[in-house]
Amino acid sequence: MSPQKKTTVKMKKVFDRPKSMTKKPYHYCPGCHHGVIHRMLAEQIDAYGLKGKTIGVASVGCSVLLYDYFDTDVVEAPHGRAPAVATGAKRAQPENFVFTYQGDGDLAAIGTAEIIHAANRGEKITVIFVNNAVFGMTGGQMAPTTLVGQVTTTSPQGRQVATAGPPIRVAEMLATLDGAAYVARVAVNNIKNYKVAEKALKRAIDFQLDGVGFAFVEFLSSCPTNWKMTPQEANARVANEMIAQFPLGVYKDILAAA
Amino acid sequence: MYFDVIFAGFGGQGVMLMGNMLSVAGMHAGKQITYMPVYGVEMRGGTANCTVVVSDRPVGSPVVHEPVCAVVMNRPSAEKFAPRVLKKGMVLVNASLVDPKYVKARTKKVIYVPCLELATEVGNPRLGNMIMLGALCQASGVLDVEQVVKALPKALDQRYHKMIPINTEALRRGGRFVAEL
Amino acid sequence: MAKRVLVKGNEAICMGALAAGCKFYFGYPITPQNDIPEYMSAHMPEVGGTFIQAESEVASINMLLGAAATGARAMTSSSSPGISLKQEGISYLCGSEVPGVVVNMSRSGPGLGGIHPSQGDYFQSTRGGGHGDYRVLVLAPSTAQENYDLTMLAFDLADKYRNPVMILGDALIGNIKEPVELKPYRRKIKPKDWALTGAHRRPRRIVKSLFLADGELTDHNWRLYKKYQRMAKETRFENYRADDAKLVLVAFGSVGRILKTSVDMLREKGLAVGLLRPITVYPFPHQAVQEAAERTGHLMVVELNTGQMVEDVRLAVEGRAPVDFYGRPPGSIPTPNELAKEVAKVWRKRGLQ
Numbered sequence: 001m002s003p004q005k006k007t008t009v010k011m012k013k014v015f016d017r018p019k020s021m022t023k024k025p026y027h028y029c030p031g032c033h034h035g036v037i038h039r040m041l042a043e044q045i046d047a048y049g050l051k052g053k054t055i056g057v058a059s060v061g062c063s064v065l066l067y068d069y070f071d072t073d074v075v076e077a078p079h080g081r082a083p084a085v086a087t088g089a090k091r092a093q094p095e096n097f098v099f100t101y102q103g104d105g106d107l108a109a110i111g112t113a114e115i116i117h118a119a120n121r122g123e124k125i126t127v128i129f130v131n132n133a134v135f136g137m138t139g140g141q142m143a144p145t146t147l148v149g150q151v152t153t154t155s156p157q158g159r160q161v162a163t164a165g166p167p168i169r170v171a172e173m174l175a176t177l178d179g180a181a182y183v184a185r186v187a188v189n190n191i192k193n194y195k196v197a198e199k200a201l202k203r204a205i206d207f208q209l210d211g212v213g214f215a216f217v218e219f220l221s222s223c224p225t226n227w228k229m230t231p232q233e234a235n236a237r238v239a240n241e242m243i244a245q246f247p248l249g250v251y252k253d254i255l256a257a258a
Numbered sequence: 259m260y261f262d263v264i265f266a267g268f269g270g271q272g273v274m275l276m277g278n279m280l281s282v283a284g285m286h287a288g289k290q291i292t293y294m295p296v297y298g299v300e301m302r303g304g305t306a307n308c309t310v311v312v313s314d315r316p317v318g319s320p321v322v323h324e325p326v327c328a329v330v331m332n333r334p335s336a337e338k339f340a341p342r343v344l345k346k347g348m349v350l351v352n353a354s355l356v357d358p359k360y361v362k363a364r365t366k367k368v369i370y371v372p373c374l375e376l377a378t379e380v381g382n383p384r385l386g387n388m389i390m391l392g393a394l395c396q397a398s399g400v401l402d403v404e405q406v407v408k409a410l411p412k413a414l415d416q417r418y419h420k421m422i423p424i425n426t427e428a429l430r431r432g433g434r435f436v437a438e439l
Numbered sequence: 440m441a442k443r444v445l446v447k448g449n450e451a452i453c454m455g456a457l458a459a460g461c462k463f464y465f466g467y468p469i470t471p472q473n474d475i476p477e478y479m480s481a482h483m484p485e486v487g488g489t490f491i492q493a494e495s496e497v498a499s500i501n502m503l504l505g506a507a508a509t510g511a512r513a514m515t516s517s518s519s520p521g522i523s524l525k526q527e528g529i530s531y532l533c534g535s536e537v538p539g540v541v542v543n544m545s546r547s548g549p550g551l552g553g554i555h556p557s558q559g560d561y562f563q564s565t566r567g568g569g570h571g572d573y574r575v576l577v578l579a580p581s582t583a584q585e586n587y588d589l590t591m592l593a594f595d596l597a598d599k600y601r602n603p604v605m606i607l608g609d610a611l612i613g614n615i616k617e618p619v620e621l622k623p624y625r626r627k628i629k630p631k632d633w634a635l636t637g638a639h640r641r642p643r644r645i646v647k648s649l650f651l652a653d654g655e656l657t658d659h660n661w662r663l664y665k666k667y668q669r670m671a672k673e674t675r676f677e678n679y680r681a682d683d684a685k686l687v688l689v690a691f692g693s694v695g696r697i698l699k700t701s702v703d704m705l706r707e708k709g710l711a712v713g714l715l716r717p718i719t720v721y722p723f724p725h726q727a728v729q730e731a732a733e734r735t736g737h738l739m740v741v742e743l744n745t746g747q748m749v750e751d752v753r754l755a756v757e758g759r760a761p762v763d764f765y766g767r768p769p770g771s772i773p774t775p776n777e778l779a780k781e782v783a784k785v786w787r788k789r790g791l792q
Binding site for chain 2: 772
């Protein structure tokens with residue numbers, strides 16, 4: 001027995017895993033924004049006390065494994081169909097907080113009909129749209145949101161407007177629908193934008209909980225792996241190119257307008 | 259007991275309603291019924307026909323090739339369906355629109371009903387179909403005219419209930435026409 | 440006796456669904472099943488249910504997935520080309536074991552085809568059409584009363600097996616009007632211990648069809664396979680004058696009932712024919728067909744297509760007896776006389792007495 005002196009160190013927990021997240025480590029690539037956005041959403045689910053009354057709708061793409069990370073009920077939707085699945089779930093469980101989490105391949109390509117009509121019906125759901133300008137999970141193919149000139153595995157010469165058209169601005173498009181109640185575009189590439197994004201997310205949750213209507217937040221995200229960039233370079237592309245093509249801001253807020 | 263009938267005419271002549279009314283009345287009389295509508299894609303003016311089977315036993319085929327009876331309200335229907343009626347069956351022809359020369363039937367029992375004239379006499383020239391349905395019941399005995407009269411409130415939409423008295427009148431007039439032949 | 444009403448086949452399906460506690464209907468217009476969304480839009484609100492006219496068949500089957508994943512009884516309906524679009528969702532329902540009722544009032548194809556009655560969707564209904572190794576229970580009613588009764592049953596089977604159940608009719612079955620006895624639904628609907636209702640005071644639940652871990656998908660598929668094997672006990676069929684028949688006809692749905700009249704006609708002429716009418720076309724009544732083949736030595740299949748169910752009959756018979764076939768592409772509905780003639784031809788060809 002060593003005559004060790006007993007010392008008590010007072011530790012204060014300053015950072016913890018949100019209760020609505022599981023302990024599973026992310027499979028996301030270094031520098032990808034999915035992890036940040038997941039955590040932001042989980043923190044708000046905690047803050048609103050929604051852990052026991054949430055139904056998440058996972059889509060197809062990198063975030064299909066949503067149910068590995070969120071410790072809430074989750075249903076997985078076919079590619080692009082999350083807003084339709086969420087419509088059914090929310091109508092059947094109006095007391096639950098129902099969100100979809102979709103990428104740009106899912107929401108802006110194959111799922112355009114479902115997102116437009118869910119928005120226009122004013123479904124009381126919260127849609128998290130993660131736009132990283134590329135099909136991530138399938139290996140970096142061109143998406144409807146791919147930037148002009150951006151090289152992807154299916155636009156090796158860079159996206160050409162003449163053959164592929166220009167990038168789709170989903171937030172602006174949905175904001176034109178009378179049925180949509182809240183539409184915003186945010187980014188999480190720096191602390192300032194992160195704070196704005198958090199506010200937008202809270203508002204999108206409020207809109208559902210208060211029964212106001214359809215709420216949509218588009219998150220610009222990086223994809224260092226498929227952009228063939230370092231996390232820093234990718235973050236810089238979000239700041240310099242993505243935001244230029246997809247301006248941040250609140251495009252619709254029927255309560256603020258009123 | 260087994261009876262089947264094809265009602266045929268232009269869309270708008272109330273051909274489907276005749277079939278419906280016979281079906282509802284037959285059901286309330288405790289019969290097994292199958293009503294099968296056939297019509298073109300157009301909502302108005304096309305040709306329309308329906309087949310009704312009335313039986314004491316569950317109905318097998320709703321499709322009838324050689325009917326016991328055909329009710330033909332216009333010339334194309336007369337040409338198409340009259341020849342198909344069984345030899346021991348009967349054809350009821352809308353005499354207001356169909357010249358007898360177009361009716362070629364194997365059966366000798368062909369009854370010409372001046373639907374328009376009788377309906378006008380009753381007070382509404384559009385009730386030719388009810389005249390004909392009354393005539394059909396009287397001629398075939400499939401149901402009593404009064405059984406159809408009794409079913410009118412169930413067969414007609416609420417908004418037409420004010421028409422029940424005149425429909426009753428038309429059904430009875432058609433029946434009387436055949437009885438007096 | 441329960442109340443009898445004269446209703447269209449399509450409406451009888453809706454009445455059966457509402458009686459069985461269906462509270463969610465999602466659809467999209469297509470002839471010849473429009474009576475279903477029209478009826479549901481009028482009557483769902485009366486029972487506090489939800490009707491949504493979706494933007495597409497694809498969306499409506501996925502709305503069903505969402506509602507049914509929460510444990511609610513839900514239904515969608517369409518006709519052939521629309522069912523093709525729903526196949527994606529049907530595969531997901533099977534993969535994630537979500538119950539639901541899908542009505543296919545089939546029309547004629549391929550392509551836009553036409554709105555005539557057709558049985559050209561036998562393959563699409565019984566073989567899937569969606570991807571993956573899955574099975575769907577398929578009920579084939581032939582009267583308005585069966586539409587009502589089998590729709591109730593469809594909801595029970597869907598819940599029992601956590602699997603979609605399809606009702607396969609056609610333009611004739613959907614549009615005929617017949618008296619329907621509105622038998623009350625008496626079964627108690629059991630709570631679902633897998634349904635998504637919010638993870639309040641219980642571990643979270645996940646409804647999914649993606650299985651990436653080593654061996655997980657293999658296990659999942661074996662489990663589904665065993666479930667499909669268990670479904671065999673739901674096999675239903677009707678024998679009509681078949682006991683002493685020397686030639687048994689096999690037909691389902693609209694053709695099945697038309698043939699009953701043909702059988703009566705032929706019996707009057709002294710031809711001992713009978714009918715075996717599958718009511719479940721998946722699971723297919725293999726054993727009954729086999730027994731009929733052994734008993735009589737001759738079978739004949741009649742379909743309103745150029746030969747689909749006949750494959751199942753031949754698989755069941757396994758060469759024990761000749762199987763004749765009369766098929767007809769869409770365009771006109773065969774009359775009992777026409778079919779009786781075709782049956783008589785086979786009777787003579789096979790030298791039956």
